[in-house]
Amino acid sequence: DAKTTQPNSMESNEEEPVHLPCNHSTISGTDYIHWYRQLPSQGPEYVIHGLTSNVNNRMASLAIAEDRKSSTLILHRATLRDAAVYYCILRDPGSGGSNYKLTFGKGTLLTVNP
């Protein structure tokens, strides 16, 4: 499985934008980039995913580098509720037997200061 690399932790101030980086230099052409986050004492929740183009949804934006070897999750205005561990995960929907499971790393612990 292609691996991702994320900083262990990042800090932000409330109402400021946050850019969470992820490196995936061995990404294959069919790997989608998924982001999940895990709030304290909760199960992970889906945030966003993309393949090549930048993506936006109500939670966040995903900026994907042109060579796809890195991506950035953007929270436009961080709130205290965004304090969580953020996981960047590669998934290939066409890889047959292993495409259904999520392979989590340690993620990035985001602290949001009031």
Place this chain on the structure above:
Amino acid sequence: DTGVSQDPRHKITKRGQNVTFRCDPISEHNRLYWYRQTLGQGPEFLTYFQNEAQLEKSRLLSDRFSAERPKGSFSTLEIQRTEQGDSAMYLCASSPFDPYNEQFFGPGTRLTVL
């Protein structure tokens, strides 16, 4: 509440005892997953069901672990002869039959083995 539910939320047991956890997925989801998460780590895949069929088991799932999904609805995860190393958060997730699907996680069952 139409999310994934897990019961119990917390379980404390003595080493050597058997424990069973239950997961109720989102009703229309035919895929169900179990993950285990230890402190400071991301969740690790344990096993996966499509309807009632268990299609993959991780090598993390020793012979003491068994999972069932008898009617393709709820699932149980049993651990026999618990060991202190089994102490972890056990997470259940479900998803519809779609290769790009997001997985919806329950709140988890925290197991402490004394």
